[in-house]
Amino acid sequence: MQLKPNAFRLHETVRSVETMSRFALAVLALASGVYTYLGVRGLLDGSASFVFFAAIIYSVAVSVAIYAFWIYMMRFIPLVVSGVQRIGLFITMAVGCCMIIAMSSWLNAAALAGSAALEQHMAVTLQGYAEDLDNAHAKALATQSLLPDVERAAARFAALAQDERDSGALTGTQGAGSVVQLLSQMSTQMNQLSATITGSRAEVAGLFEQGSARLATMRELVSTPGAIEPRSDAFQAEAVQLSAIIAALQQTDVAASVKRAATDLSAGFIAPVADGRSADLANRQDAVMETVRASVAAQSAALSDAADEILAQESVEQRRFVPLSSAEAVIRYWGDFIPSWAGAISIDLLPVVLVLTLMVVNDAMRREAETLQEAETITAAEMLRAMALYKRMEAEGAAAALTPAVEEWERSDPAPGEADRTIVAEDDTVTPIASAPRKRGEGPRPA
Numbered sequence: 001m002q003l004k005p006n007a008f009r010l011h012e013t014v015r016s017v018e019t020m021s022r023f024a025l026a027v028l029a030l031a032s033g034v035y036t037y038l039g040v041r042g043l044l045d046g047s048a049s050f051v052f053f054a055a056i057i058y059s060v061a062v063s064v065a066i067y068a069f070w071i072y073m074m075r076f077i078p079l080v081v082s083g084v085q086r087i088g089l090f091i092t093m094a095v096g097c098c099m100i101i102a103m104s105s106w107l108n109a110a111a112l113a114g115s116a117a118l119e120q121h122m123a124v125t126l127q128g129y130a131e132d133l134d135n136a137h138a139k140a141l142a143t144q145s146l147l148p149d150v151e152r153a154a155a156r157f158a159a160l161a162q163d164e165r166d167s168g169a170l171t172g173t174q175g176a177g178s179v180v181q182l183l184s185q186m187s188t189q190m191n192q193l194s195a196t197i198t199g200s201r202a203e204v205a206g207l208f209e210q211g212s213a214r215l216a217t218m219r220e221l222v223s224t225p226g227a228i229e230p231r232s233d234a235f236q237a238e239a240v241q242l243s244a245i246i247a248a249l250q251q252t253d254v255a256a257s258v259k260r261a262a263t264d265l266s267a268g269f270i271a272p273v274a275d276g277r278s279a280d281l282a283n284r285q286d287a288v289m290e291t292v293r294a295s296v297a298a299q300s301a302a303l304s305d306a307a308d309e310i311l312a313q314e315s316v317e318q319r320r321f322v323p324l325s326s327a328e329a330v331i332r333y334w335g336d337f338i339p340s341w342a343g344a345i346s347i348d349l350l351p352v353v354l355v356l357t358l359m360v361v362n363d364a365m366r367r368e369a370e371t372l373q374e375a376e377t378i379t380a381a382e383m384l385r386a387m388a389l390y391k392r393m394e395a396e397g398a399a400a401a402l403t404p405a406v407e408e409w410e411r412s413d414p415a416p417g418e419a420d421r422t423i424v425a426e427d428d429t430v431t432p433i434a435s436a437p438r439k440r441g442e443g444p445r446p447a
Contacts, residue, residue: 010365014358021358025070025351032104032347033063039107042114042326062104069096070351077355078362093355100348106327108344113337114326115228120333122222122235125321126215129242132316133211136249140204142310143255146303147197150258153299154190157183186296193261200254207249214242232323239321246316255310262303 037059044051073093080086110117161183221235324332334341 010361014361021074021354022071025067025074025354028347028350029063029067029070032066032108033059035108035111035344035347036062036104038111039109039114039327042110066100066104066348069100070355073355074351074358078358081366093352097349097352101345105341105345105348106331108347109334109337109341110325110327110330112344113330113340116340117329117333117337118228118232118324118326119222120336121324121329122218122232124333125235125239125319126218126222128319129218129239129246130215132246132319133208133215133242133249136246136316137204137208137211139310139313139316140200140249140253142313143197143253143258143307144201144204146255146258146306146310147194149303149306150190150194150197154187154194157187157190161187183292186292189261193258196257196261197254200252203252204249207245207252211242211245211249214238214245218242228326236321236323239319243318243320247318250316253310255307259304259307259311262300262307 037055040058041051041055044054046054073089073096077086077089077093080089218235218238221231221238224231330337330340
């Protein structure tokens with residue numbers, strides 16, 4: 001059978017790759033220690049020498065722990081046969097893997113993808129600042145949408161005043177009287193409100209331009225290659241300036257001022273006394289001024305409602321850029337760096353494959369050893385008993401073959417000689433075997 005040679009070859013192969021397994025495990029532990037050093041160095045504060053020695057000590061401890069742990073697993077798990085004990089070792093190995101990930105793998109991921117994660121953090125923050133600037137600008141421009149309505153109202157009051165002065169279109173009597181004075185007053189107030197809205201337009205445009213320039217600088221800091229630490233510091237400085245611009249942009253919103261002015265148009269309406277030379281003209285002036293009052297009230301209500309809609313919009317909350325370490329950034333944006341996490345964890349947990357391989361090979365060797373022939377595992381006592389049994393069977397077979405010849409010889413020779421007897425003993429059992437008689441002068445017959 002070929003089972004025993006196969007088991008022997010498996011045993012020899014395991015012995016031949018043992019050195020390679022130790023070497024591979026040492027290289028993996030060393031690689032994990034190096035990346036752990038790179039990852040932990042960014043988390044420590046203090047002098048350069050303190051950071052260096054502290055990171056070295058931690059990384060060496062991690063390398064030794066990983067190497068010792070996997071050596072234990074490679075030694076013990078393949079040798080354990082009991083199912084309960086093997087499950088216990090598997091649970092131990094799972095706990096050890098979790099501890100290795102906790103003390104090393106996330107630092108390895110920080111070393112592999114820390115700079116990219118910090119750039120991702122700056123890019124996400126930049127997008128938020130861009131949205132805040134757009135929202136603040138849009139809200140400031142919403143007030144500018146009231147300008148056409150205010151300008152139309154001012155032009156209408158001015159036109160009515162001019163028509164009344166030239167042709168008496170409202171009262172039927174031309175000239176500058178109380179109606180013309182009231183209409184001119186309303187037109188002046190609308191023009192002042194229009195000037196307030198127009199004046200904020202230039203300031204809004206200037207602030208938005210400054211904010212756009214800050215955003216452009218921040219985009220360059222995100223995409224420019226180079227060391228991430230100085231870029232992050234410069235990005236934080238730009239973020240502070242941009243936050244101030246966004247706050248100033250919100251303060252330029254004149255919606256509240258427009259609402260107050262619109263309310264004053266109606267609440268502070270003061271109609272002049274009719275100055276008509278006759279009672280009929282005075283009555284017509286009073287009627288026209290009452291109509292102007294109603295028109296001013298309607299215009300005031302419309303502007304107040306429009307200003308309330310603008311004020312009801314949510315204000316832009318102040319955003320603050322929070323600097324992160326490379327490890328914190330990798331953990332926060334882990335979903336964007338799954339390949340880096342996979343590589344970092346694989347460096348630490350690749351020996352699992354070696355442990356499982358050795359376990360399968362050792363199980364195969366044990367199964368083949370159990371199926372060996374009994375003759376290949378016989379003891380010395382069993383060998384002696386088997387030899388005695390073989391001689392007995394051989395002797396009985398020879399006797400059975402000679403019996404017919406002996407009977408014929410005895411019939412031809414009535415005085416047979418004394419028959420030789422062969423005794424084969426095993427343990428205390430004696431079995432006589434008859435031998436054929438021989439003639440005088442003849443040698444003994446072969447058994």
